[in-house]
Amino acid sequence: MIRTRMEQSESKEAPEAKVSSDLLIDGPRIEGYDEDDLVNKCVKVDHFVCAICHNIARNPKGCPSEHLFCEDCLVGWGRNTCPTCRVVVEKPIGIDHSRYVKEDYLSMTTKCRFHGRGCDKVLHLGPEIEKHEMECGHAYMHCSYGCEVRNLKRAEYENHQKECLHRPFSCECGVTIMFKDRGSHNRTCPKFEIRCNECQATMKREALAAHKSVNGNCPKTRIPCPIEGCRWHGKREDFHAHERSAALEHVRLLHKAAEEKNADMLKKMSEMQKAFDAMSTKHARMESVAFPPFKIEGATYKPGVNGTYFVDLSKGRVRGKPVWKRRCAPNALVPETEWFVFYSKSSYWMITSTERCIKESKCMFYSEAKNLDFPFEAKKWKNNSKRTSDTANWSDDNDIKITEVGTSDLDIDDLPPLPPPPPIDFTEVGTSDASASTDDLGINFDWESWESDA
Ligand SMILES: [Zn+2]
Ligand SMILES: [Zn+2]
Ligand SMILES: [Zn+2]
Ligand SMILES: [Zn+2]
Ligand SMILES: [Zn+2]
Ligand SMILES: [Zn+2]
Ligand SMILES: [Zn+2]
Secondary structure (H helix, E strand, O other): OHHHHHHHHHHHHOOHHHHOHHHEOOOOOOOOEOHHHEEEOOOOHHHHEOOOOOOEOOOOEEOOOOOEEOHHHHHHHOOOEOOOOOOEOOOOEOOOOOHHHHHHHHHOEEEOOOHHHOOOOEEEOOHHHHHHHHHOOOOEEOOOOOOOOOOEEHHHHHHHHHHOOOOEEEOOOOOEEEHHHHHHHHOOOOOOEEEOOOOOOEEEHHHHHHHHOOOOOOOOOEEEOOOOOOOOEEEHHHHHHHHHHOHHHHHHHHHHHHHHHHHHHHHHHHHHHHHHHHHHHHHHHHHHHHOOOEEEEOOOOOOOOOEEEEEOHHHOEEOOEEOEEEOOOOOOOOOOOOOEEEEOOOOEEEEEOOHHHHHOOOOOEEEEEEOOOOOEEEOOEEEOOOOHHHOOOEOOOOOEEEEEOOOOOOOHHHOOOOOOOOOOOHHHHOOOOHHHHHOOOOOOOOHHHHHHHO
């Protein structure tokens, strides 16, 4: 019975020998055959005893007197003499030279050298037994996973590999560990199934934190009521009960919150308005610094031309510069006409009382010199009208003084009182027809020719 089992396991393991020969602990036989292991001995068995290892010689070689030794023992002897008779042997003689010797030798059988471990194979000396021993299931091997198993037989190798505690184990988390280390790995593995200590639900470790968080789904986690102003704080599983019992209170709180939000918004809007106003004021102030008020003196053409002029952005800009306007003080003698001063399209300083002139950047009275910077003394003001009959040129009025008043953005009430208009002698202005030059200041311009003149 035993023999049958062994034969079966040996026949199965034979191909495996190739795979794992590096791992063999029991390598090929080196010494001769133990005489005690021989099953069939020839009559001349003593003739084959190696005088070096005292076993039956393996690959017997010897001197011409047929003193035989194991081939390996003879190599180990290291001299070219026979260890027994000391004759010089140039080339050791094998058993092939004598058919009888060879037949005697090969007629002997021996147990497998692993018979002590249970192998019951008995085979002829030489290649037959040695081939078997290299494939014998009772030879010891190392485990390829490096475990420290002892006396691992070739026949048991395959099964051992399947169960070896050092075999690789690919964890779901992507890490490869030794099978035996799963326990310690599982203590930290994110994919290991664990139980929530609060609600006893099972989940992978990596999901636990989210499960127990305020936004998770553990019924035992304490959460705050999401309604703003509600002070309830309790287990998630109790929230529905709270929702039911506090429904009215919740409605009240939501309403309150909405009102507060509205008030907040209004407050923000009023703050924005204030900021906007402040910005406008600042802007206006900056304008008045960049474009200071100025004063025109000495003009005799019309009453009301003289006076203090302020930037008036409501009229827009002409050539990037603002329009100045003479403000009429409440109790001025001639308050009814507003005069504008601006820097025209054709780089002259212009004075007009007609807003249309500003819009079209055309002029009624213009200074002779171009590119005048403020402040300046303006000479030879001219009426651009072609109506020469009016002698509308203001040329005699050549010493108008325009001087800076200051950089403040004084309110109109803070202004110094307007000087009384200078006495106007209309006869000075033109050569004739004073009424023509004193009628409404919208003199009939020839706009086209003004433009081409410019
Ligand atoms: Zn020997
Ligand atoms: Zn000899
Ligand atoms: Zn064997
Ligand atoms: Zn192993
Ligand atoms: Zn893992
Ligand atoms: Zn839980
Ligand atoms: Zn609540």
